[in-house]
Amino acid sequence: MTRRETMPNAHVAGQGHLGPEDEALVSRRTKALGPAYRLFYETPVHLVRGEGVWLYDKDGTAYLDTYNNVACVGHCHPRVVEAMSRQAATFASHTRYLHDGILTYAERLLATFPAALSHVMFTCTGSEANDLALRIAREHTGATGIIVTENAYHGVTASIAELSPSLGAGVPLGAHVRTVPAPDPARFGDDPGAGFAAAVQSAIDDLLRHGIRPAALLVDTIFSSDGIFADPPGFLAPAVEVIRKAGGLFIADEVQPGFARTGAAMWGFERHGLIPDMVSLGKPMGNGYPVAGLVLKPEVVAEFGARARYFNTFGGNAVAAATAGAVLDVIEDEGLMENARATGAYLADGLRDLAGHHDCLGTVRGAGLFIGADIERDGGPDAALARRIVNDLRAKHVLISATAKAGNVLKIRPPLVFSRANADVFLGRLGAVLAAV
Numbered sequence: 001m002t003r004r005e006t007m008p009n010a011h012v013a014g015q016g017h018l019g020p021e022d023e024a025l026v027s028r029r030t031k032a033l034g035p036a037y038r039l040f041y042e043t044p045v046h047l048v049r050g051e052g053v054w055l056y057d058k059d060g061t062a063y064l065d066t067y068n069n070v071a072c073v074g075h076c077h078p079r080v081v082e083a084m085s086r087q088a089a090t091f092a093s094h095t096r097y098l099h100d101g102i103l104t105y106a107e108r109l110l111a112t113f114p115a116a117l118s119h120v121m122f123t124c125t126g127s128e129a130n131d132l133a134l135r136i137a138r139e140h141t142g143a144t145g146i147i148v149t150e151n152a153y154h155g156v157t158a159s160i161a162e163l164s165p166s167l168g169a170g171v172p173l174g175a176h177v178r179t180v181p182a183p184d185p186a187r188f189g190d191d192p193g194a195g196f197a198a199a200v201q202s203a204i205d206d207l208l209r210h211g212i213r214p215a216a217l218l219v220d221t222i223f224s225s226d227g228i229f230a231d232p233p234g235f236l237a238p239a240v241e242v243i244r245k246a247g248g249l250f251i252a253d254e255v256q257p258g259f260a261r262t263g264a265a266m267w268g269f270e271r272h273g274l275i276p277d278m279v280s281l282g283k284p285m286g287n288g289y290p291v292a293g294l295v296l297k298p299e300v301v302a303e304f305g306a307r308a309r310y311f312n313t314f315g316g317n318a319v320a321a322a323t324a325g326a327v328l329d330v331i332e333d334e335g336l337m338e339n340a341r342a343t344g345a346y347l348a349d350g351l352r353d354l355a356g357h358h359d360c361l362g363t364v365r366g367a368g369l370f371i372g373a374d375i376e377r378d379g380g381p382d383a384a385l386a387r388r389i390v391n392d393l394r395a396k397h398v399l400i401s402a403t404a405k406a407g408n409v410l411k412i413r414p415p416l417v418f419s420r421a422n423a424d425v426f427l428g429r430l431g432a433v434l435a436a437v
Helices: 020-033 078-088 100-110 126-141 192-209 237-245 268-272 298-307 318-333 336-355 383-395 420-436
Strands: 047-051 054-057 062-065 119-123 145-149 177-180 214-220 249-253 278-281 292-296 361-367 370-377 401-403 409-412
Touching: 062 420, 078 318, 100 119, 100 292, 100 318, 119 126, 119 298, 126 214, 126 249, 126 278, 126 292, 126 298, 145 192, 177 192, 192 214, 192 237, 214 237, 237 249, 292 298, 318 336, 336 361, 336 370, 336 420, 370 383, 383 401, 383 409, 383 420
Parallel strands: 145 177, 145 214, 214 249, 249 278
Antiparallel strands: 047 054, 054 062, 119 292, 278 292, 361 370, 370 409, 401 409
16 A cells, blocks of 8 residues: 555544543633634544544544545645745745746646636635635726625635625625525536526626626636535536626636646636636645635736736745645646546445435535535435534544535545545445444
């Protein structure tokens, strides 16, 4: 076995209630961080280190990470850590000095995009990248209306939280925002593309009735918060045509599906045979180091650039550029796009086999190493059962989450170094959980 396929020999601690030390941590967390933060799982996990697809708690218990795309090339990948530490020990500053590191990375990154997308602007987070995209879209179109899906998540800045209905009722949508249903074949039938485009047109019509011109359609190209919808390839194209006909732009949020995750291409939008006007990048870009960006067509940013300067103290700093460059090296040198395709297909097949034996496991869908699986009971979504499965897997030292407006879709999104051997561990433990429920 390779290093990333090896099952670690770890002490297995008992599960259930938190011990005194972790209870104290929860208490300190509440006092120091306030009430808005949330922890994963009914029994939170106290993690202290990571390696590859494994995370370890303070007792040395190993947890299989089947959820975390932030560390896209695996937790603490030695090549990424080395590049980060080497640059941090050499020079770290922003983009207002000449430095070839950021230019070398920018040129490498842009080479992975269609030629029409030939500028990149750097930020620290995906939230900032989407916020910048919103500013540019408004400047370019002179309009303000934005269309998103009904359970979208695009970030946490004030402007972007207004476009993120998944944050909950406590974060109201802006008056300039309209939501549309996700392109779910269960809702739109055999042609989700036509149904989704019709919904976008209806949203445009409603904006116009209220005197608001549409500036952009913004979607996560795998619709992860809505329940994960990847197929059929090409279904996004009609909706993009509709928004452009109305004078708006198409912004592809690639924070989650980007960087080879879908297995078919470097970017999720490529599966749909179209070229966005802007593409936002985030989480996986630095394997955990805070680096993000916005890739865009030159003509889209021309007016914005003529009228306003853009500066971000840490966005695109020298350490960020070195770290992000190492992530590209690993994706290319370790063949992680192909691994996402092959291992993802193997994992999806295994899930469908489990679905044949357990009625509560419904439709399995996705692309590469981004998979959603419906949890159902009596013909409908069952969020409570999905939560139970997620927590029971945590008790078996497997970390996943659930997504979708109904909260009933298992969200399976491991680091790109996930192997068939790791998939077998996951499928075995999921099978045991499903048998128990």
